[in-house]
Amino acid sequence: MTTLVSIRGVAKRYTRGKQTVDVLQALDLDIASGDFLALMGPSGSGKTTLLNLIGGLDKPSAGEIVVDGKRIDQLSSGQLAKWRARHVGFVFQFYNLLPVLSAEANVELPLLLTSLSKAQRKKNVAAALAVVGLADRATHKPSELSGGQQQRVAIARALVADPTLLVCDEPTGDLDRKTADEILTLLQQLNRNHGKTIVMVTHDAKAAEYATHRLDMDKGALVTSGDSH
Amino acid sequence: MKFLAQMFKLISINLKSVPARWGATLVIVVGLAGVVGVVTALQSMSAGMVATLRATGSADRAIVLRGGSNSELSSFFTRDQAIVIEQAPGVAKGEDGKPLASGELSLIAERPLRRSNTDSNVSLRGIGPAGFTIRPELQIVEGRSFKPGLQELIVGLKAREQFIGLDIGSAVQIRGSLWTVVGVFASNGDAHESEVLVDIETAQSAFRRNGYSSLLVKLDDPSAFQAFKDSLTTDPRLQVDVQNEVEYFSSQSRSFTKTIGVLVSVVGVIMGLGAIFAALNTMYSAVAARTVEIATLRALGFGGGVVIAATVMEAMVLALIGGLIGAVGAYAFFNGYTVSTLGAGFTQVAFSFRVTPTLLINGLVLSLFVGFLGGFFPALRAARMQIAVALRAA
Ligand SMILES: Nc1ncnc2c1ncn2[C@@H]1O[C@H](COP(=O)(O)OP(=O)(O)OP(=O)(O)O)[C@@H](O)[C@H]1O
Numbered sequence: 184m185t186t187l188v189s190i191r192g193v194a195k196r197y198t199r200g201k202q203t204v205d206v207l208q209a210l211d212l213d214i215a216s217g218d219f220l221a222l223m224g225p226s227g228s229g230k231t232t233l234l235n236l237i238g239g240l241d242k243p244s245a246g247e248i249v250v251d252g253k254r255i256d257q258l259s260s261g262q263l264a265k266w267r268a269r270h271v272g273f274v275f276q277f278y279n280l281l282p283v284l285s286a287e288a289n290v291e292l293p294l295l296l297t298s299l300s301k302a303q304r305k306k307n308v309a310a311a312l313a314v315v316g317l318a319d320r321a322t323h324k325p326s327e328l329s330g331g332q333q334q335r336v337a338i339a340r341a342l343v344a345d346p347t348l349l350v351c352d353e354p355t356g357d358l359d360r361k362t363a364d365e366i367l368t369l370l371q372q373l374n375r376n377h378g379k380t381i382v383m384v385t386h387d388a389k390a391a392e393y394a395t396h397r398l399d400m401d402k403g404a405l406v407t408s409g410d411s412h
Numbered sequence: 413m414k415f416l417a418q419m420f421k422l423i424s425i426n427l428k429s430v431p432a433r434w435g436a437t438l439v440i441v442v443g444l445a446g447v448v449g450v451v452t453a454l455q456s457m458s459a460g461m462v463a464t465l466r467a468t469g470s471a472d473r474a475i476v477l478r479g480g481s482n483s484e485l486s487s488f489f490t491r492d493q494a495i496v497i498e499q500a501p502g503v504a505k506g507e508d509g510k511p512l513a514s515g516e517l518s519l520i521a522e523r524p525l526r527r528s529n530t531d532s533n534v535s536l537r538g539i540g541p542a543g544f545t546i547r548p549e550l551q552i553v554e555g556r557s558f559k560p561g562l563q564e565l566i567v568g569l570k571a572r573e574q575f576i577g578l579d580i581g582s583a584v585q586i587r588g589s590l591w592t593v594v595g596v597f598a599s600n601g602d603a604h605e606s607e608v609l610v611d612i613e614t615a616q617s618a619f620r621r622n623g624y625s626s627l628l629v630k631l632d633d634p635s636a637f638q639a640f641k642d643s644l645t646t647d648p649r650l651q652v653d654v655q656n657e658v659e660y661f662s663s664q665s666r667s668f669t670k671t672i673g674v675l676v677s678v679v680g681v682i683m684g685l686g687a688i689f690a691a692l693n694t695m696y697s698a699v700a701a702r703t704v705e706i707a708t709l710r711a712l713g714f715g716g717g718v719v720i721a722a723t724v725m726e727a728m729v730l731a732l733i734g735g736l737i738g739a740v741g742a743y744a745f746f747n748g749y750t751v752s753t754l755g756a757g758f759t760q761v762a763f764s765f766r767v768t769p770t771l772l773i774n775g776l777v778l779s780l781f782v783g784f785l786g787g788f789f790p791a792l793r794a795a796r797m798q799i800a801v802a803l804r805a806a
């Protein structure tokens with residue numbers, strides 16, 4: 184298996200006035216292409232920080248991050264924006280859909296950054312909504328959808344531009360057990376049937392069971408490494 | 413192209429979220445409506461005054477005043493001096509072979525204004541037959557003209573509108589003598605319409621003025637003016653100021669338009685600054701309310717430039733809506749609205765506000781400018797937010 188994400192000696196330090204907080208220290212991590220990785224750990228251990236670095240939302244204070252053969256730790260924010268649009272799909276805990284847009288318009292957003300025609304965009308949006316099982320809710324506004332449905336729309340949005348990598352920060356953190364299981368099953372299918380590489384942060388050990396690998400973090404470092412099953 | 417498409421999408425998203433924040437948005441719209449309304453109204457007043465005074469006078473007529481007098485009221489000639497002036501070169505001759513020159517007497521009478529019922533000055537002009545010949549625009553529209561020798565007068569349309577008791581048949585007490593209104597005249601809506609006219613000789617004897625305040629002459633043509641002027645100013649028997657009639661009346665409006673100009677600038681700047689701060693406030697709160705939305709879009713790969721452009725455009729669209737309301741309001745309420753003000757020599761000159769297309773466009777440009785400034789700084793803040801930090805605001 185090829186390595187999709189390679190992290191070497193990455194540190195993240197926040198400075199606020201004279202205070203400095205070392206959130207991540209000398210972190211090494213490889214994520215294989217086609218992996219479904221669950222990142223676990225106590226609150227404040229640095230999971231979101233690491234995920235943001237992998238997804239190119241933030242830059243490390245030190246170290247090297249290579250995704251799909253490209254070093255992203257040294258890109259400018261404009262270059263990073265373009266890189267994210269092509270390579271990363273994001274799924275957030277609170278879905279982060281735009282409330283004024285219908286489900287399909289939300290899903291279409293990443294495609295506005297591509298050169299696809301209107302007709303092609305429409306087709307891809309329909310396909311993505313079909314994958315998450317929401318073809319019949321395309322014209323609904325987020326406020327007219329349940330939490331689980333909103334998260335499906337968000338997953339469709341993350342998928343629609345066919346990114347290399349899906350990063351999900353507590354995607355089931357705001358959902359009940361049953362709905363969470365449905366969402367996790369969906370992610371698992373995307374990983375197994377569509378070959379999507381997924382990095383998912385979660386607090387929920389049951390959620391981590393859907394992944395192929397599980398990593399634990401504590402105080403800015405990885406503590407265990409190994410297979411969950 | 414992609415940039416524009418993304419920007420329009422963001423603007424439409426932003427504008428769709430306006431109804432959810434009506435209160436804050438109204439601040440921009442109402443603020444700009446107020447600024448543009450007030451500034452346009454003030455400017456339309458100035459434009460109306462200028463138009464009225466510009467409409468007064470003709471380039472082939474010259475007005476002669478005693479040297480150093482800036483208005484007819486402080487000017488005086490004897491009959492002999494008037495004869496010298498009439499004979500100057502360039503003065504046109506009538507059918508009877510006599511020079512087309514009108515010696516006129518200008519006085520002030522007090523009459524109560526309709527709008528306030530307080531006394532104000534109406535300009536009274538003694539005028540002879542030549543005065544009517546020289547001014548073809550002067551037309552009796554009701555009743556008849558005065559008869560020489562009788563204490564009769566005719567009133568301008570605007571004078572009748574502005575003052576109490578100037579209707580046909582009314583008796584008017586002026587400087588101790590009683591005059592009867594026998595007619596109403598029009599004069600192309602110019603400044604003379606705010607006057608009252610009487611026969612010159614009757615006026616000279618009634619008011620014991622054996623001479624004239626001014627002399628209006630018809631020139632052979634506008635180009636004859638310089639020769640006419642030179643001959644009078646070099647004549648040692650005379651001490652006169654000679655002005656083209658058009659120039660005379662526009663100089664009368666100059667101080668007024670200057671005052672209005674200053675007023676417009678001061679009010680415009682103060683209200684404009686207020687509107688900029690209102691717009692800033694609205695847009696800062698809009699950006700704050702959308703922190704997570706903006707961060708999400710940027711996470712998806714939307715660039716900072718698009719976010720700035722969309723935020724600025726949103727502010728400009730809202731400001732333009734306000735500006736349109738203000739401009740339309742100023743037009744609806746003020747265009748054609750007639751007021752009077754103290755004109756030359758402290759007499760009332762009536763004129764109408766003129767909300768011209770130029771003023772409307774100026775108002776809209778002003779609103780776009782305010783919208784741009786009001787949107788720009790909040791837009792910068794939106795674009796500079798760190799995505800990872802902003803996403804935590806969810
Ligand atoms: N912008 C910032 N400035 C300073 N400190 C920060 C900033 N962002 C995060 N931190 C700190 O970094 C540490 C790790 O935060 P992070 O959000 O990565 O943790 P987490 O593992 O995702 O926690 P949770 O499970 O609660 O989401 C925390 O102590 C947090 O307070």
Ligand SMILES: [Mg+2]
Binds near residue numbers: 232
């Ligand atoms: Mg977190």
